[in-house]
Amino acid sequence: MVGGWAGRACRGAGLSMTLVMVVVLAGCGAVHGRSAGAVASSGAASGLGLVQFPVQKRRPAPSLAGMTLAGQQVSLADLGAGKVVFVNVWASWCGPCREESPMLATSARSLSSRGVVFLGLDEDYNAAAGRAFVASTGSTYPQLADKSGSLLRKVGVLPQSGIPSTVVIDRHARIAAVIIGAATATEVTRLVDQLTAEG
Numbered sequence: 001m002v003g004g005w006a007g008r009a010c011r012g013a014g015l016s017m018t019l020v021m022v023v024v025l026a027g028c029g030a031v032h033g034r035s036a037g038a039v040a041s042s043g044a045a046s047g048l049g050l051v052q053f054p055v056q057k058r059r060p061a062p063s064l065a066g067m068t069l070a071g072q073q074v075s076l077a078d079l080g081a082g083k084v085v086f087v088n089v090w091a092s093w094c095g096p097c098r099e100e101s102p103m104l105a106t107s108a109r110s111l112s113s114r115g116v117v118f119l120g121l122d123e124d125y126n127a128a129a130g131r132a133f134v135a136s137t138g139s140t141y142p143q144l145a146d147k148s149g150s151l152l153r154k155v156g157v158l159p160q161s162g163i164p165s166t167v168v169i170d171r172h173a174r175i176a177a178v179i180i181g182a183a184t185a186t187e188v189t190r191l192v193d194q195l196t197a198e199g
Contacts, residue, residue: 048180048181049179049180049181050177050178050179050187050191051177051178051179051180052176052177052191053175053176053177055174055198058170058174058175058176059157059174059175060173060174060175061076061080061085061167061169061173061174061175062076062154062155062156063075063076063077063154064076064087064119064121064144064151064154064155065077065144066144066145066146066151067144067145068142068143068144068145069122069127069130069131069134069143069144069145070131070142070143072142074119074142074144076119076169077173079117079119079142080117080119080169080173081173082115082171083115083116083117083171084114084115084116084117084168084169084170084171084191084192084195084196085116085117085118085119085168085169086104086107086108086116086117086118086119086166086167086168086169086183086188087118087119087120087121087155087166087167087168087169088100088101088104088118088119088120088121088164088165088166088183089120089121089123089152089155089158089163089164089165089166090120090121090122090123090133090163090164091122091123091124091130091163092122092124092126092129092130092132092133093124093129094163094164096164096181096182097133097163097164097182098133098137099182100164100182100183100184101133101137101139102137102138103183103184103185103188104118104137104139104183104188105137105138105139105140105141106138107185107188107189108139108140108141109140111188111192114192114196115171115196116192116196117141118141119141119142119143119144120134120139120141120142120143120144121143121144121146121151121152121155122134122143122144122145122146122147123146123147123149123152123163124145124147125147126147127145127147130143130145155167157175157178158178158180159180162180164181164182164183165178165179165180165181166178166179166183168191168195170195170198171195171196171198171199176191176195177191
């Protein structure tokens with residue numbers, strides 16, 4: 001069930017042949033070069049890496065709400081009002097998710113004073129596995145349970161069967177960037193610097 005996007009992202013059972021070809025063609029160059037993906041006609045990013053959207057082309061962030069793995073009701077609108085938000089999609093069985101999650105947990109703590117918040121979307125079918133994963137990473141930010149994938153579908157700009165992936169929302173509740181594959185600390189810091197400077 002678990003596979004790799006050249007070592008940087010996992011794939012679910014529903015991965016299409018088209019996406020497989022993108023991965024094969026991208027190879028290690030896309031992984032190590034962090035080449036920006038393209039935005040397909042559907043509006044979803046493809047390929048590995050960081051894609052940023054100019055202010056005039058940013059679409060409104062989706063309305064995301066649900067029950068967290070800790071049993072609390074959380075909405076993106078309440079959590080991220082006036083803040084930069086990183087929405088990270090993961091699952092406990094995904095190797096690259098395990099690699100990036102401790103960095104995201106650390107970033108969430110260190111960046112909170114700058115008006116930055118993090119929200120996780122757990123694609124696990126088993127909530128217990130998701131909770132164990134979160135505990136192992138030291139993460140304290142909210143993690144919405146999304147075993148049906150309905151919240152991921154609402155995001156729209158992320159691939160529906162490949163994780164990890166992250167959507168970054170600016171302080172005006174618009175989608176400013178997507179990261180396909182595991183995020184890096186450098187990318188997170190750079191995006192925070194840019195988006196908090198926008199006003």
